[in-house]
Amino acid sequence: MNTLEAIVIAIVEGLTEFLPVSSTGHMIIAQKLLGVQSTDFVRLFTVGIQLGAILSVVMLYWRKFLAPLSQNAASQDAPSLVRMEVKFRFYLKLLLAFVPAAFFGLVFKSVIDTMLESVLVVAISLVAGGVVLLFVDKWFNNQPDSDEEPTYPKAFKIGLFQVIAMIPGVSRSAATIIGGLTQKMSRKAAAEFSFFLAVPTMAAATGYELLQTWQLIQPGDWPIFILGNVVAFVVALLAIKGFISYLTRHGFKVFGYYRIAVGVIILLLLAFGVDLNMVG
Structure with a gap:
């Protein structure tokens, strides 16, 4: 991998990680192309x-992670004990939502790794997920406009939806946002909780991968790794801000059409003999 390829893949990651289009699927496609x-x-x-x-x-929502106080739960003037209790509840909800993916990720790691090599799996998942997104706005069009956090049981149920996203192309963001909508959360609240849940989930996945493979990496590869993270960070900042604004006003349908179009194009390429799975 050269520097330009690393930048392109990092841009793809930053743009798609928090959109309901599957960052993993797009990175697999970008890598193959x-x-x-x-x-x-x-x-x-x-x-x-x-x-x-x-x-x-973490940067965009630093107040939430460092002092996660909802307007209904406490104020900045509340006693420190109350603030600590609210912070504890916030992190406990993230832990409960994280547990299902952690468990299934460890148990089925070999299966997941195999699927990650398949562009066909990505394409089918993109199309299937796109069809679902076409109807999500209709299914959940009367949700309250609230920023409140989910309860403990609701957080765990959202975590179960995240397990589905272990299939490449499904989209962790789409799965967890839809999970939040099924628990009567607003689009904005569901999307933001999906972002929060991404922090422990992605940190664990990245940390595990680093522990498994860091000793195999050549010293000259680390500058590219660092550059990729910087690019992904900047692009993701912009993507998150734009996504929340668009989702609140317009919903999911455009993402559904996009997923279907990309998935169909990939399926057509495969049908015409373009062996994307064997590149590299």
């Missing part, structure tokens, strides 16, 4: 640049 070989470093890179995207969430 660029002809990037699937080496130990490339696998680490595509997972590791999620660190940049994670930091973008």
Whole structure:
């Protein structure tokens, strides 16, 4: 992987990580189209640049992570004990939502790794998920406009939706946002909780991959890894701001059409003998 290829893949990650279009699927497609070989470093890179995207969430919502107080729960003038209790509840909800993906990710890691190599799986998932997004606005068109956090049981249920996103092309963001909508959250609240949940989920995935493969990486590869994270961080900052604004006003339908179009194009390429799975 050269510097230009790393920048392109990092831009794809930053643009798509928090959109309901599947960042993993898009990075797999980008890697195949660029002809990037699937080496130990490339696998680490595509997972590791999620660190940049994670930091973008923490930066944009730093008050939530450092002092997560909802307007209804407490104010900045509340006693420190109350603030600590609210902070504890926030992190406990994230932990509950994170547990299902952590469990299934460890149990089915080999299966997931195999699917990550398949562009066909990505294409089918993009189309299927796109069809779902075409109807999400109609299914949940009367949700309250609220910024409140989910309860503990609702947080765990949202976490179950995140398990579905282990299939490449499904989209972690789409799965968890829809999970939030099923729990009567508003679009904005569901999207923001999806962003918050991405932090422990992606941090764990990246940390695990680093522990498994860092010793196999050549010293000269680390500047590219760092550059990729910087690019993903900057692009994700812009993507998150734009997505929240667009989603609140317009909903999911455009993302559904986009997913279907990309998925169909990939299926057609495969049908005409373009062996995308074997590139690299």
